[in-house]
Amino acid sequence: MFFVLSKTFGLLALPTNFMIVLGLIGVILTMTPFAWLGRGLMLVAIVLLAVAGFTPFGNLVLAPLEDRFPAWDAAKGAPDGIVVLGGPIDPDLSLVHGMPVTLGGADRLIQAAALARRYPNARVLFTGGSANLISTNAKEADQAAELLVSLGVPKERLMLERQSRNTYENAVFSRAMVMPKPGERWLLVTSAYHMPRSVGLFRKAGFPVEPYPVDWRVNGIFDFEMFAVQGLRRTDIAVREWVGLVTYRLRGRIDELFPGPES
Numbered sequence: 001m002f003f004v005l006s007k008t009f010g011l012l013a014l015p016t017n018f019m020i021v022l023g024l025i026g027v028i029l030t031m032t033p034f035a036w037l038g039r040g041l042m043l044v045a046i047v048l049l050a051v052a053g054f055t056p057f058g059n060l061v062l063a064p065l066e067d068r069f070p071a072w073d074a075a076k077g078a079p080d081g082i083v084v085l086g087g088p089i090d091p092d093l094s095l096v097h098g099m100p101v102t103l104g105g106a107d108r109l110i111q112a113a114a115l116a117r118r119y120p121n122a123r124v125l126f127t128g129g130s131a132n133l134i135s136t137n138a139k140e141a142d143q144a145a146e147l148l149v150s151l152g153v154p155k156e157r158l159m160l161e162r163q164s165r166n167t168y169e170n171a172v173f174s175r176a177m178v179m180p181k182p183g184e185r186w187l188l189v190t191s192a193y194h195m196p197r198s199v200g201l202f203r204k205a206g207f208p209v210e211p212y213p214v215d216w217r218v219n220g221i222f223d224f225e226m227f228a229v230q231g232l233r234r235t236d237i238a239v240r241e242w243v244g245l246v247t248y249r250l251r252g253r254i255d256e257l258f259p260g261p262e263s
């Protein structure tokens with residue numbers, strides 16, 4: 001039930017979707033006796049879209065997420081394994097076109113392949129099934145395996161977790177598959193903005209990981225372009241992550257509201 005609610009109400013909670021719906025409600029109300037309210041809602045929607053699209057607001061809420069964890073320190077030595085979180089590949093589009101179709105976040109796969117070559121004894125686990133409400137036979141892990149092999153990762157080194165639908169299940173199912181031994185060191189490869197929530201969930205699941213952030217989207221708060229689509233995209237990403245952190249904290253799936261580096 002939580003998965004279904006997160007996929008339905010989560011879409012409406014995205015700032016861009018919310019502002020568009022708000023504006024549409026305003027348009028409808030202008031054709032009723034509440035036209036004054038409709039005009040007000042339309043004005044609010046336009047102002048919010050302008051703020052999110054043309055100001056550093058998106059960077060302001062995204063930068064703290066991306067800066068929460070530093071780059072991984074290779075001086076610590078070779079890791080025992082590498083966990084790559086799903087998300088970069090659209091499994092349904094990949095199935096239709098007969099090849100892996102990557103969306104945002106392809107750095108996760110590129111950097112995972114580079115790490116696998118650098119540390120040839122490390123196991124590589126890709127975790128990701130299908131996040132669609134209507135289940136299909138397309139699994140992201142299958143497409144990711146094809147892409148990782150094409151990037152030079154030997155197939156026999158790959159472990160595929162094909163059932164998870166969200167980051168919480170990524171953590172729980174990955175631990176069940178790997179059963180990490182005390183003292184083992186596993187890297188967690190995911191987008192920098194997604195790292196706080198991911199690390200919190202893996203810690204709660206009993207799977208200690210070392211963050212390996214990739215796929216940065218901003219270079220400081222005032223690194224912004226005068227293109228609305230970029231600002232809106234960053235705002236959506238950041239708000240979704242913050243809402244996810246609050247939701248998982250309230251549900252007890254992470255122990256801290258804003259997980260950070262271990263002291």
